[in-house]
Amino acid sequence: MRLFVHTGEVFKAHKVGRFHPEVPERLDYIMSSSPHAGFTVEEPKKGDIDLLLLVHDPWHVETVRTTVLKGLTRLDIDTDVSRESFDVALWAAGTAVDAALRSRPGEIRLALVRPPGHHASRTESRGFCIFNNIAIAVEALRERGMSKIAIFDFDAHHGDGTQSVFYDRRDVLYVSVHQDPATLYPGTGFPDEVGTGEGEGYTINMPLPPGSGDEGLLTMTGVAKRIIEMFSPDALGFSMGFDGHHRDPLTELNYSIMGFYRVGSIFSDLCSRIPCFGTLEGGYDPFGLGKGFWNFAFGLAGRDAPYTEGGTTGPEKIEAYLNWVKSSVGKYWPLWAR
Amino acid sequence: MRLSNHVPLILLLVGAGMGALEQTSKIAPFLVLPSLILLFASLRARPGLAISFLSALSLASLSSLMARESTLLSSIFIAAVGLVLYHFGETMHLDFRKPTKTEVAIVAIIIVLSGISIFAFVRRGSGYVEMYFVSPPSTLESGQSAVIRVAIANHFGEEKSLILRAYLDGTAILTKTLTLGPDEERIVQIALGRLDPGDHELEVLGEGSWGSLKLKLNLEVVG
Numbered sequence: 333m334r335l336f337v338h339t340g341e342v343f344k345a346h347k348v349g350r351f352h353p354e355v356p357e358r359l360d361y362i363m364s365s366s367p368h369a370g371f372t373v374e375e376p377k378k379g380d381i382d383l384l385l386l387v388h389d390p391w392h393v394e395t396v397r398t399t400v401l402k403g404l405t406r407l408d409i410d411t412d413v414s415r416e417s418f419d420v421a422l423w424a425a426g427t428a429v430d431a432a433l434r435s436r437p438g439e440i441r442l443a444l445v446r447p448p449g450h451h452a453s454r455t456e457s458r459g460f461c462i463f464n465n466i467a468i469a470v471e472a473l474r475e476r477g478m479s480k481i482a483i484f485d486f487d488a489h490h491g492d493g494t495q496s497v498f499y500d501r502r503d504v505l506y507v508s509v510h511q512d513p514a515t516l517y518p519g520t521g522f523p524d525e526v527g528t529g530e531g532e533g534y535t536i537n538m539p540l541p542p543g544s545g546d547e548g549l550l551t552m553t554g555v556a557k558r559i560i561e562m563f564s565p566d567a568l569g570f571s572m573g574f575d576g577h578h579r580d581p582l583t584e585l586n587y588s589i590m591g592f593y594r595v596g597s598i599f600s601d602l603c604s605r606i607p608c609f610g611t612l613e614g615g616y617d618p619f620g621l622g623k624g625f626w627n628f629a630f631g632l633a634g635r636d637a638p639y640t641e642g643g644t645t646g647p648e649k650i651e652a653y654l655n656w657v658k659s660s661v662g663k664y665w666p667l668w669a670r
Numbered sequence: 671m672r673l674s675n676h677v678p679l680i681l682l683l684v685g686a687g688m689g690a691l692e693q694t695s696k697i698a699p700f701l702v703l704p705s706l707i708l709l710f711a712s713l714r715a716r717p718g719l720a721i722s723f724l725s726a727l728s729l730a731s732l733s734s735l736m737a738r739e740s741t742l743l744s745s746i747f748i749a750a751v752g753l754v755l756y757h758f759g760e761t762m763h764l765d766f767r768k769p770t771k772t773e774v775a776i777v778a779i780i781i782v783l784s785g786i787s788i789f790a791f792v793r794r795g796s797g798y799v800e801m802y803f804v805s806p807p808s809t810l811e812s813g814q815s816a817v818i819r820v821a822i823a824n825h826f827g828e829e830k831s832l833i834l835r836a837y838l839d840g841t842a843i844l845t846k847t848l849t850l851g852p853d854e855e856r857i858v859q860i861a862l863g864r865l866d867p868g869d870h871e872l873e874v875l876g877e878g879s880w881g882s883l884k885l886k887l888n889l890e891v892v893g
Binding site for chain 2: 409410642
């Protein structure tokens with residue numbers, strides 16, 4: 333399968349505090365780790381305010397724009413901004429949409445953008461995120477006539493923003509594998525959060541205990557893939573977070589870069605049949621993010637892993653977490669039916 | 671008031687504070703809460719304001735590093751240190767007096783021990799060995815002599831050794847011991863010879879005291 337990476341220098345203009353983890357160099361960590369061949373780099377594309385309004389409330393967009401232009405440095409306790417941040421956020425949304433709209437079966441398009449997006453709700457910017465890039469991309473696909481889209485979010489933090497955008501919708505399936513919200517920001521993403529109204533059963537949360545390792549990640553990802561296949565989406569979007577890596581400073585999931593490779597491999601056959609795209613979320617360790625991204629991308633494209641390290645295993649209680657998911661999700665998705 | 675009267679209160683404070691901050695911010699749990707709790711406990715121990723701050727900062731740095739390994743471990747550490755300091759403390763009055771020699775010595779020991787522990791934490795997680803195929807072919811012509819290149823890089827700040835083994839279709843074809851200096855990268859060539867038409871699998875294993883790595887390459891030889 334062909335692999336396209338949509339990125340550019342423009343994303344480095346979004347500046348954060350000196351000791352903030354979501355630094356512009358994150359994209360360098362990835363691009364400086366790139367394998368010599370096997371992918372094509374595409375130029376980023378700037379979005380406009382109409383694109384943001386596909387997901388976000390107008391007053392919120394305007395509040396962020398004026399706050400940033402006033403030179404204020406923070407949108408919430410975690411979300412640092414600079415004067416260029418609003419502009420860069422438009423580029424991030426536009427590039428995510430461009431990757432999504434141009435994706436085809438057998439062609440993987442991944443948007444390496446910042447700021448990330450999955451914590452941003454319709455009315456709030458938080459958790460390093462200004463606007464919700466993946467949600468905007470999904471809405472753009474819906475506008476183009478796709479009737480069902482799935483999102484798989486494997487960032488270590490739950491994508492509370494993305495969940496909230498689609499919580500009452502049945503046309504978008506949101507599946508997230510993340511660290512137990514009792515132990516990590518944002519404190520949402522328990523299995524019993526399953527959606528509401530028409531959307532009941534179309535939000536799937538699969539928490540993992542700290543220290544889960546690749547074993548936990550792959551157990552949950554295997555279940556996630558089966559649910560996504562049952563949903564039979566027209567397209568699949570990935571919220572790509574690499575902060576579950578064992579060297580990452582913010583989380584304790586203990587994944588290895590081989591775990592990310594196998595996540596990609598699990599979805600590879602599906603991506604040969606339907607359009608697949610992705611947007612970058614978290615990942616703050618140079619090795620975990622840089623090598624983890626390429627391993628995921630190459631796994632998705634059905635190729636050998638460009639990088640390796642020893643795999644990691646998890647505690648026995650992963651089984652208990654799987655049962656927890658099963659008890660909440662089983663009635664909507666008969667995966668465990670005999 | 672003795673220790674027994676305050677244990678539930680302090681544990682509640684640590685647990686609730688850590689839990690609340692963990693769910694409201696990505697960064698704050700690692701920076702704010704440990705510092706506040708330890709400063710609070712240090713002030714209670716009356717070693718002087720400035721010196722309390724120094725020792726609290728030092729312990730908080732250690733605690734935040736521990737949180738990278740386990741939030742639970744970090745919480746227990748904060749609670750334990752907080753309890754000890756609180757137990758030996760006398761009043762909640764801020765104390766601006768000049769510290770005694772004993773107090774200076776105690777804080778110096780805290781800072782040195784924290785420093786050593788932080789150094790040990792950082793060093794333990796500061797390196798890795800990387801191994802990958804360099805521009806590997808996926809198909810080969812029958813009769814073509816193939817050489818596969820594997821890069822091994824040592825990203826530890828010290829010398830590391832490894833035993834490299836290569837297997838072609840399950841048969842050992844190479845065993846080699848390598849010693850790499852800090853940040854040294856080396857390329858090892860694996861000669862496969864002439865292969866019969868069909869599918870072949872090359873597996874490369876690297877093992878050392880730092881862990882192990884495995885690479886797999888599927889090769890299709892066409893007639």
